[in-house]
Amino acid sequence: MLFHVRMDVNLPPDMPANATDEIKAREKAYSQALQRSGKWRHIWRLAGEYANFSIFDVESNAELHDILTALPLFPYMSISVTPLCRHPSSVREDDA
Template sequence: MLFHVRMDVAIPHDLDPALRADLLARERARALELQRQGVWVHLWRVVGRYSNISVFEVPDGGALHDLLWSLPLFPYMTIEVTALTAHPSALAENP
């Protein structure tokens, strides 16, 4: 199942710099791991914001929920999720 996910990040400005660096390193490692697994299909930066638009391919909403909770930056995110399905007018559906 495909999901469109927008993640807006708001790390506190007063977070200890060493903790911030560790948090960002762990987030990057987790994102790369999920992309290599084929679960995090697309990852796009939103220009001018600390945000991204992503597409995940997971079995269901519960799997996506667990995945999002596994992200080190999760406590600092506002997340908006939209389930996706094929459109009947899409070229992929009408060769």
């Protein structure tokens, strides 16, 4: 199942720099592991925002929920999820 996910991050302005650096490092490692596994297919930064658009390819709504809630930055995120399905005019066979 494909999902389009928008993530907006809102870290507290008074969060200590060392805590910010640590949580960002854990987030990067977790997200890159998911990308390597194929679960997190695409990630794009939104210019001028601390936000991204991502495409996830997972087995179920529950799996996506588990992945998103395990993000180290999850407590500081606003997330919106849109389920996707292959468009009949798509020329790409791997967009199932």
